[in-house]
Amino acid sequence: GQNIDQPTEMTATEGAIVQINCTYQTSGFNGLFWYQQHAGEAPTFLSYNVLDGLEEKGRFSSFLSRSKGYSYLLLKELQMKDSASYLCAVYGNYGQNFVFGPGTRLSVLP
Amino acid sequence: DTGVSQNPRHKITKRGQNVTFRCDPISEHNRLYWYRQTLGQGPEFLTYFQNEAQLEKSRLLSDRFSAERPKGSFSTLEIQRTEQGDSAMYLCASSILDRSNEQYFGPGTRLTVT
Numbered sequence A: 001g002q003n004i005d006q007p008t009e010m011t012a013t014e015g016a017i018v019q020i021n022c023t024y025q026t027s028g029f030n031g032l033f034w035y036q037q038h039a040g041e042a043p044t045f046l047s048y049n050v051l052d053g054l055e056e057k058g059r060f061s062s063f064l065s066r067s068k069g070y071s072y073l074l075l076k077e078l079q080m081k082d083s084a085s086y087l088c089a090v091y092g093n094y095g096q097n098f099v100f101g102p103g104t105r106l107s108v109l110p
Numbered sequence B: 001d002t003g004v005s006q007n008p009r010h011k012i013t014k015r016g017q018n019v020t021f022r023c024d025p026i027s028e029h030n031r032l033y034w035y036r037q038t039l040g041q042g043p044e045f046l047t048y049f050q051n052e053a054q055l056e057k058s059r060l061l062s063d064r065f066s067a068e069r070p071k072g073s074f075s076t077l078e079i080q081r082t083e084q085g086d087s088a089m090y091l092c093a094s095s096i097l098d099r100s101n102e103q104y105f106g107p108g109t110r111l112t113v114t
Helices: none
Strands: A003-005 A009-013 A018-025 A032-037 A044-049 A053-057 A060-065 A070-075 A084-091 A098-100 A104-109 B005-007 B010-013 B019-024 B031-037 B044-050 B053-057 B065-068 B075-079 B088-095 B109-113
Touching: A003 A084, A009 A018, A018 A032, A018 A084, A018 A104, A032 A060, A032 A070, A044 A053, A044 A060, A044 A070, A070 A084, A098 B044, B005 B088, B010 B019, B019 B088, B019 B109, B031 B075, B044 B065, B053 B065, B075 B088
Parallel strands: A009 A104, B010 B109
Antiparallel strands: A003 A018, A018 A070, A032 A044, A032 A084, A053 A060, A060 A070, A084 A098, A084 A104, B005 B019, B019 B075, B031 B044, B031 B088, B044 B053, B065 B075, B088 B109
């Protein structure tokens, strides 16, 4: 089977750093994605990891450890507009579908 | 606008009726996906196409659901004999077959079955 776990909710303060964890168990692995979804809107792509290590893109970084089935999304210099759900998704074996986690709802407080 | 578009944006129907949704992907994208999302949950995969071929369909998907992509461009998702449990946001996404497999999502169709 395929399973992805994320914390349900997190709260952080404007200007701070927050780390959102994701653990996965899937049949095959061809990449892990992070998406941001604001309430009532469609998900938008943030990052993609297929090899172990850290990928940095501005205020957002994503880390992957394939041997541990683990990833995290790191958000720096938090802004109010970062309040959203963050979805971890894994692409399994070729020809298989994307499996999304339940999402982590992040609230950024002033 | 060159993004993914979906129509209609909202649909209210009575239980037992059939509904059809349309998705127009980004023009050069050869992969198209359908997802269903309920409040507080991540998107749930329904099916995906590569060009006009339907390569995978979720085992959890009822026979009441069918999707087509006849010319490898737009796609339609039909739900027959709708049930209240079908109420959800139906999301379409497209991607191009390359290293990143990044999916671009449309705005979704919100279905309410009364």
